[in-house]
Amino acid sequence: MNVDLHTHTYPASDCSRISYRDYIGWCVDNAVEAVALTNHGDISDNLRLGPALAAEGVLLIDGVEISTLFGDFVVFSPDLDYLATLRAVQEALRPGEVPDHAAVVWVHPGAGGGRSGSHYYPGIEHMVAGAVDAVEVFNGSWLGQDHVAIAEELAATLGVARTGGSDAHDPADLMTCFTELPDPITSTADVVRALRRGLTIPRRRRAPVRRKRFKLF
Ligand SMILES: [Zn+2]
Ligand SMILES: [Zn+2]
Structure with a gap:
């Protein structure tokens, strides 16, 4: 399944x-x-959109993005109470601090921390090793060859999974990058498992997906 x-x-x-x-x-x-x-340290939209999307047959995967001194990380977990403890800007999660039900993706590593203002520097992976399950190699906002190369190298060095995500802030950008996950994916827990087992394949789409029609309700 492509997510x-x-x-x-x-x-x-x-x-x-x-x-x-x-x-x-x-x-x-x-x-x-x-x-x-x-979203950035906020699950309120997850709580509202989860049931609304389920009613349309769409599964919402729950995650929170945090900005730290070492960059930005998306933490996935089916435990919304745990996700609610994460803040938009906070300390990086240390090895042993990540619960078994969660998986951590180091997103757009070459771009540094969006809200923390931190910068990437070579060797920073030693600070996050053991607390990262995957590296986002395709990010819709950072598809330049230098950023992709940094992310690919980090994933190889850390020996972790690779993902893709649009980082969309505009509807036209949704799904410009995505991750191929092993079927079946029926919950956030399934995504956590796939990330931890390294079963993800990053994908990118050059042109934005066109919306066929605009649904009003
Ligand atoms: Zn970010
Ligand atoms: Zn983001």
Whole structure:
């Protein structure tokens, strides 16, 4: 199953222009089976969109993005109470701090921390090793060859899974990058397992997916 593992909605991510209506409409119009909502230290949109998407037959994968001194990380877990403890800007998770039910993806590593203002530097992977299950090698905002190369090298050095995610803040950018996951994916826990086992394949799409029609409700 192909899943966009990195998206943002408004208002939980105030930097996003994707409303609930746009998000649900896009999923329905494009026959999306599952999508990950990964707002900045905020699960309020997950709580609202999860049931609304389920009613349309779309599985919402729950995650939260945190910005740290070492860069940005998306933490996935089916435990929303745990995700609710994470903040938009906070300390990096240390090895042993990541619960068994969670998986951590180091997103756009070459770009540094979006909200923490931290910068990538060679060798930083030693600071996060043991607390990262995957590296996002394709990010819709950072597809330059230098950024992809840094991420690929980090994934190889750390020996962890590789993912793709659009990091969409605009409906037109959804699914520009995504991750191929082994079927069946029926829950966030399935995604956590696939990440921890290294069973993910990063994919990218050059042109944005066109919305066929705009659903009003
Ligand atoms: Zn980020
Ligand atoms: Zn993001």
